[in-house]
Amino acid sequence: WTHINAFAGEYEGRPTPAMGRFSGKREWETVYHGWTLDKALVDLGFVRNDGKTLMPQPHLHMDDSKMWKLEHVKDLPVNSPLEGFRALSAKEREAAAAKYREGYKIRPI
Numbered sequence: 103w104t105h106i107n108a109f110a111g112e113y114e115g116r117p118t119p120a121m122g123r124f125s126g127k128r129e130w131e132t133v134y135h136g137w138t139l140d141k142a143l144v145d146l147g148f149v150r151n152d153g154k155t156l157m158p159q160p161h162l163h164m165d166d167s168k169m170w171k172l173e174h175v176k177d178l179p180v181n182s183p184l185e186g187f188r189a190l191s192a193k194e195r196e197a198a199a200a201k202y203r204e205g206y207k208i209r210p211i
Contacts, residue, residue: 131182139178 134142148157154171
């Protein structure tokens with residue numbers, strides 16, 4: 103309800119100029135939809151003072167040669183599932199929702 107109604111430009115025919123806009127940004131998925139991961143991480147401030155090393159690391163090695171840098175995540179797309187869902191036609195949306203409701207199976211390797 104919230105993402106459809108409260109963050110909409112209007113609700114029941116009345117404009118909602120402040121709904122969902124008090125922080126200046128909405129949910130991160132909408133803000134960064136269509137960006138690349140390296141640019142989103144820079145915008146979020148997740149890069150160290152050297153301007154190239156990521157603050158979050160997938161390991162505890164402090165050796166600089168093992169650190170993840172912006173070049174490692176360059177050109178990886180950031181796309182919002184919600185924005186993709188909204189772009190579907192009514193028929194495609196219903197088919198996607200039906201498939202989602204089916205759930206998923208865990209298949210051991």
